[in-house]
Amino acid sequence: MADLSFLGFLVLLLPLTLLLLLYLIVRPKPVRIPIKDRHVFITGGSSGIGLALAHQAAKEGARVSILARSGKKLEEAKQSIQLATGIEVATYSADVRDFDAVKTALDEAGPVDVLVVNQGVFVPGELEVQSLDEVRLMIDVNITGSFHMIKAALPLIKKRQNGGPASIALMSSQAGQVGIYGYTAYSASKFGLRGLAEALQQEVIADDIHVSLIFPPDTETPGLEEENKRRPRLTSIIAASSGAMKADEVAKKALDGIKSGSFIVPCNSEGFLLSIATAGLSPQRSVLMAFVEVVAAGLIRFVALCFQWNWYGSIEKWHARGKTGVNHADL
Amino acid sequence: MAALSFLGFLVLLLPLTLLLLLYLIVRPKPVRIPIKDRHVFITGGSSGIGLALAHQAAKEGARVSILARSGEKLEEAKQSIQLATGIEVATYSADVRDFDAVKTALDEAGPVDVLVVNQGVFVPGELEVQSLDEVRLMIDVNIIGSFHMIKAALPLIKKRQNGGPASIALMSSQAGQVGIYGYTGYSASKFGLRGLAEALQQEVIADDIHVSLIFPPDTETPGLEEENKRRPRLTSIIAASSGAMKADEVAKKALDGIKSGSFIVPCNSEGFLLSIATAGLSPQRSVLMAFVEVVAAGLIRFVALCFQWNWYGSIEKWHAQGKTGVNHADL
Numbered sequence: 001m002a003d004l005s006f007l008g009f010l011v012l013l014l015p016l017t018l019l020l021l022l023y024l025i026v027r028p029k030p031v032r033i034p035i036k037d038r039h040v041f042i043t044g045g046s047s048g049i050g051l052a053l054a055h056q057a058a059k060e061g062a063r064v065s066i067l068a069r070s071g072k073k074l075e076e077a078k079q080s081i082q083l084a085t086g087i088e089v090a091t092y093s094a095d096v097r098d099f100d101a102v103k104t105a106l107d108e109a110g111p112v113d114v115l116v117v118n119q120g121v122f123v124p125g126e127l128e129v130q131s132l133d134e135v136r137l138m139i140d141v142n143i144t145g146s147f148h149m150i151k152a153a154l155p156l157i158k159k160r161q162n163g164g165p166a167s168i169a170l171m172s173s174q175a176g177q178v179g180i181y182g183y184t185a186y187s188a189s190k191f192g193l194r195g196l197a198e199a200l201q202q203e204v205i206a207d208d209i210h211v212s213l214i215f216p217p218d219t220e221t222p223g224l225e226e227e228n229k230r231r232p233r234l235t236s237i238i239a240a241s242s243g244a245m246k247a248d249e250v251a252k253k254a255l256d257g258i259k260s261g262s263f264i265v266p267c268n269s270e271g272f273l274l275s276i277a278t279a280g281l282s283p284q285r286s287v288l289m290a291f292v293e294v295v296a297a298g299l300i301r302f303v304a305l306c307f308q309w310n311w312y313g314s315i316e317k318w319h320a321r322g323k324t325g326v327n328h329a330d331l
Numbered sequence: 332m333a334a335l336s337f338l339g340f341l342v343l344l345l346p347l348t349l350l351l352l353l354y355l356i357v358r359p360k361p362v363r364i365p366i367k368d369r370h371v372f373i374t375g376g377s378s379g380i381g382l383a384l385a386h387q388a389a390k391e392g393a394r395v396s397i398l399a400r401s402g403e404k405l406e407e408a409k410q411s412i413q414l415a416t417g418i419e420v421a422t423y424s425a426d427v428r429d430f431d432a433v434k435t436a437l438d439e440a441g442p443v444d445v446l447v448v449n450q451g452v453f454v455p456g457e458l459e460v461q462s463l464d465e466v467r468l469m470i471d472v473n474i475i476g477s478f479h480m481i482k483a484a485l486p487l488i489k490k491r492q493n494g495g496p497a498s499i500a501l502m503s504s505q506a507g508q509v510g511i512y513g514y515t516g517y518s519a520s521k522f523g524l525r526g527l528a529e530a531l532q533q534e535v536i537a538d539d540i541h542v543s544l545i546f547p548p549d550t551e552t553p554g555l556e557e558e559n560k561r562r563p564r565l566t567s568i569i570a571a572s573s574g575a576m577k578a579d580e581v582a583k584k585a586l587d588g589i590k591s592g593s594f595i596v597p598c599n600s601e602g603f604l605l606s607i608a609t610a611g612l613s614p615q616r617s618v619l620m621a622f623v624e625v626v627a628a629g630l631i632r633f634v635a636l637c638f639q640w641n642w643y644g645s646i647e648k649w650h651a652q653g654k655t656g657v658n659h660a661d662l
Contacts, residue, residue: 003335018633025636027643099463126534127478128485132430135478139470143519147458147466154459178612179529187526188474195522198510202569202642203457206650238533278611279632281509283639290636297628301610302349305356305621308614311533312358319537 015295022290028205030285031261033114033165036061041112043096043149044119045089046073048221049171052251053116054089055081060255064089065109067102068119096145103152111159114258117146118171120189122223124182124231135185142189146170146196158207168204169212169258169265170197174242177215177274181315182235198282201263210261214254215271218244234318238311242270261285276300346626353621359536361616362592364445364496367392372443374427374480375450376420377404379552380502383582384447385420386412391586395420396440398433399450427476434483442490445589448477449502451520453554455513455562466516473520477501477527489538499535500543500589500596501528505573508546508605512646513566529613532594541592545585546602549575565649569642573601592616607631 040057044050045066058064058081066089068074074091081089092105096119106112121141123134150168157166175183176190194213201211218224218239228236250267257265263283266275276293277300284290371388375381376397389395389412397420399405405422412420423436427450437443452472454465481499488497506514507521525544532542549555549570562570581598588596594614597606607624608631615621 007338021633022636025640027640127482127531128534132478132482136475139474139478139523143470143474143523144467147463147516147519151458151463176526179526179531179533181530181533184527184530184534185478187530188478188523189526191526192470192474192519192523195507195510195518195520196515199512199515199518200458200510202510202512202646203459203515205643205646274612278609279635280609280611281605281635281638283643284636294629294632294636297632298625301625301628302352304610304612305353305615305625307612309356309358312536312614315533315536 015291018294019287019291022294023287026284026287026290028201028210028283028285031165031210033167033210033259033261035114035255035259037063038113038164039063039065039109039111039160040114040116041065041067041106041109041153042116042118043067044171046070046077048223049216049219049247049250049254050116050118051077051080052247053118053254055084056248056251056255058085058087058089062114065092066090067092067094067096067105069093069095096148097140099148099152102148106152106156110156111161112153112156112166113160113164114167114169115149115153115157116169116171116254116258117149118169119145120171120173120223122173122175122186122227124186124227124235126182126232127184130185138185138189142186143192143196146193150200154204157209164208165261166207166209167212167258167261168200168209169214169254171254172213172215174215174217174271174274176213177278180235180238180311182232194282197263201283212258212262212265214250214257214265214267215275216245216250216254216267217242217271219250220244220246234315237314237318241307241310243268273300273303277304346622349625350618350622353625354618357615357618357621359532359541359614359616362496362541364498364541364590364592366445366586366590368394369444369495370394370396370440370442370491371445371447372396372398372437372440372484373447373449374398374476375502377401377408379554380547380550380578380581380585381447381449382408382411383578384449384585386415387579387582387586389416389418389420393445396423397421398423398425398427398436400424400426427479428471430479430483433479437483437487441487442492443484443487443497444491444495445498445500446480446484446488447500447502447585447589448480449500450476451502451504451554453504453506453517453558455517455558455566457513457563458515461516469516469520470523473517474523474527477524481531485535488540495539496592497538497540498543498589498592499531499540500545500585502585503544503546505546505548505602505605507544508609511566511569511642513563525613528594532614543589543593543596545581545588545596545598546606547576547581547585547598548573548602550578550581551575552578565646568645568649572638572641574599604631604634608635
């Protein structure tokens with residue numbers, strides 16, 4: 001009996017020791033990033049998640065600027081926010097692939113407290129059949145465009161009025177946590193944002209700038225409607241492992257994550273599991289999340305392997321069907 | 332006492348059950364990919380890791396083709412391999428950023444069994460000061476160039492003589508597993524290769540093509556010499572966490588990984604730990620490695636957090652030193 005009590009004592013002591021150690025080593029330290037009365041600059045802000053973000057940030061009292069390519073859609077977005085919240089957002093028309101245009105827009109907008117690099121395009125397709133123009137488009141807009149935005153904005157973030165912690169938030173995707181059938185280019189572009197973000201955080205932490213990566217699942221936006229017309233069937237089968245969300249819901253999770261200075265911001269429960277699975281060498285600013293990551297890591301890796309077992313099984317079934325015209329799974 | 336014996340029995344049973352479950356679910360199944368008498372096509376093959384790969388593949392009896400930009404360096408490489416092994420490799424001059432040139436070279440080279448996408452450029456620097464031309468160069472050569480190579484090669488890999496499992500291997504970097512100070516552009520490009528690879532593997536598995544990602548640390552090559560001249564001091568401090576290797580050693584690990592069809596191929600012991608930490612949603616073809624990943628995941632995440640504690644500490648010390656000219660750590 002004494003042995004069991006001793007074991008019981010150990011079982012309690014281990015997690016407590018782990019929590020204590022994590023409390024001592026977790027870096028960078030946690031931070032809260034207010035947005036009220038601060039300047040929030042959102043790219044891709046005229047539709048989808050960006051527009052929802054603009055709505056919510058404006059409602060919370062931020063001074064909001066949105067950037068997009070189409071002057072017309074910007075005007076519509078501006079009016080819809082005015083109608084819903086009574087607040088006027090500033091609009092800037094530029095293509096993120098054009099660094100000079102982006103620099104001009106930012107210089108006009110002035111010092112920035114929170115930069116949300118949210119623009120993105122996604123065109124699914126097997127690499128074997130996809131046009132390289134589409135591949136280049138995704139890399140240009142999603143990666144190079146993000147580099148342009150951040151490089152142009154850095155001086156303006158450092159010049160922010162009233163100091164305080166600043167944020168650079170990048171809109172990634174669950175496709176930026178796992179690459180699946182049909183997403184070679186899109187996943188390449190979104191995985192790239194993670195490499196950028198991990199390095200960037202080390203470079204800008206001394207300026208009290210905090211980097212966040214948001215990882216939404218399929219989100220009901222005009223972008224998704226377009227994508228669904230082109231999606232290979234196998235992509236839909238595999239992507240169905242994670243549920244879709246509304247733009248408003250994603251925007252709320254994103255803002256919460258930005259305000260708490262979290263490096264990795266998941267948006268739903270599947271995303272939460274994905275974040276633990278792909279924690280990798282990312283910084284973790286919350287002691288509690290760090291604890292969960294360490295304790296659940298092994299189990300979640302096992303779950304991840306189960307997902308691959310399921311996905312590769314689907315792929316095998318699909319091809320077995322295709323080759324003979326018979327769905328072998330139905331036999 | 333009985334309780335302890337029972338616990339001891341459980342402690343033995345758990346790992347065995349895990350091993351059994353993993354044996355059942357690990358996908359895709361393991362594969363061996365021979366290179367003797369098969370066509371190995373290596374980009375960036377005139378120097379560094381690519382040249383070492385060409386030497387070793389030739390020595391093992393493969394028919395080797397190397398692609399690079401400079402006709403002169405290709406000729407030197409060809410002669411060095413001829414001298415060392417007596418074997419003649421085919422050479423092709425093209426810039427991977429030019430799809431048509433790459434397609435022409437591959438069509439000339441003929442069906443391919445093993446494609447090694449090894450070209451890469453790396454220019455370190457803080458994003459705030461780095462020229463965007465350098466960022467674009469890394470993205471163009473490392474990501475877009477890789478898309479060009481794979482798209483051009485896919486038809487030729489499917490036409491491979493004598494069938495058998497084929498390989499598409501991508502040269503990543505430990506900077507493609509963790510982003511560190513000074514590596515926003517390079518890490519973005521190398522992380523991108525992972526997204527590409529995870530999706531690509533699902534797309535090509537039905538054609539018996541197997542994707543491998545190689546993750547070397549700093550490797551003593553002409554490329555590294557160039558990079559070291561430009562490296563921010565803080566980058567060197569942080570990168571020193573992983574030791575450097577010789578090109579020959581990296582090439583050996585790479586070839587072993589390719590021949591065993593491994594998806595993630597680390598090159599040294601730090602790389603091995605990094606691979607477990609960043610296993611994420613990658614497929615794992617070895618039951619033993621899957622077991623190690625699941626069992627060690629939690630501990631390795633804790634170790635990863637310790638590294639970030641160390642790195643952010645270095646960054647803090649560095650900036651404290653810089654601002655006052657005094658190294659506060661020495662006080």
